[in-house]
Amino acid sequence: MRILFLGDTVGDMGVKLLQTYLPKLKQSLKPQITIINGENATSYGRGINERVYKQIMNAGADVITLGNHAWNNDDIFNFIDQKNNLIRPANFPGKNVPGRGFTIVNVNNVKVAVINLQGRVFMDTLDDPFQTIDKVLKQLPSKINHIFVDFHAETTSEKQAMVMYLDGRISALVGTHTHVQTNDARILSRGTAYLTDAGMTGPYDGVLGMKYSGVIKHFLTQRPSRFEVEESGRGIVSGCVIDINNDGIAKKIKLIQLNPNNSYQV
Template sequence: MRLLFVGDTVGKIGVEMLQEYLPKLKKDLKPQITIVNGENSTAVGRGISYKIYKQIMNAGADVITLGNHAWNNAEIVDFINDTPNLIRPANYPGPDVPGNGYTIVNVNGKMVAVINLQGLVFMDNLNNPFDTIDAIIKEIKKKVDFIFVDLHAETTSEKLAIARYLDGQISALVGTHTHVQTNDARILPGGTAFMTDAGMTGPYDGILGMQTDLILQRFITQRPVRFQVEENGAGILSGCVIDMSDRDGHAIKIKPILIDPDHPYGN
């Protein structure tokens, strides 16, 4: 089983990068399932709309994951219950959270679970991700052949800690949220593929997808500034491709993907 994962899609340029390169990646890499994090995909860089959800799906995604900005676009509550392939972090508290924290996709008779989870360190105070993932794995482990986790979290230590905790129980865990691709893709001893952060898909110029002058103003003045997504310049697409064993669901290989002006596609 080959899985393609693309990190945080940011704004208009991010969606355009998916539309341009996702079909090429799928043609060349031939993944059986493609997952895209879309939690920053609106024009303001927070949340997702139904129109953008459709654009990302039409570009080639099978599942879209979210993160801490899941609810920033209020429109999402109107459609998330009707879109099972759009998932939000599973550890939001409360009994009536809209949508689902995971989905199971039938890929040629093999069942692939995709779970969205959010960390706690320097993030919103959600339910304990360890308890949440324990409960989900207990519920689904006899129903699925592969388990992929998008862990939306701030700190590298929390991401690695959760990956180590789950090593051998899941096929892969890849981090999102910090928008910078890490150089640590590897297979953990128990057979779980891990990468601290997949990186972002969006404006290559600017700072983490936002306009540079506004970010600089915030750092220099230490006063509140309304950030705006960079809408001009080049784009970047970041992610990874993971090969998993059909025999036991463990990862065999994980390879980063990076497309930007310094790393042109095909080179």
């Protein structure tokens, strides 16, 4: 089983980059399932709406994951319950939370579970992701051993603690949210693939996808400053590709990054 995962899609540029490069990546890498984090994919960089959802799916996604901006667009409440391939963090608190925190995809008669979690350190206080993942894993059919987790979290330590907690129980855990790809792709001792952060797909010349002028102004003055998505300039596509054995044990994880200084040949 080969999984292609691309990190946070940011703004209109991120969606356009997916439309341009995702078909080429899929043709080159031939993944069986493609997962895209779309929680920053609207034109203003927060959340997702149905129009953008359709654009990402049409570009070649099989599953779209979200994060802390899941509810930033009221439009999502009109369609998330009808989309089995759009998932939000499973540990949002309360009863009757819209949508679902995981989905199961049938790939050539092999079932793959895709789970979305959100961290709590330096982020909104959601339910405990460690206890949540235990509950989710118990809900999965016993025959499913291909399990992928998108852990949308701020700190490296929380992500590393989570993968150590899950090592051998899932096939792969890849972090999102920080928008900067890390260089620590590895297979843990019990066979779980791990990457602290997949990085982002979107503007290359901003600050985490935002225009740098507003971000710099905030740091210089410590006063509120409007952060706007960068809409022009160069782009970046970041993620990873993971190969998993039939028993659900990961055998390889490789970084993917397309940018003006490190182009990926497709």
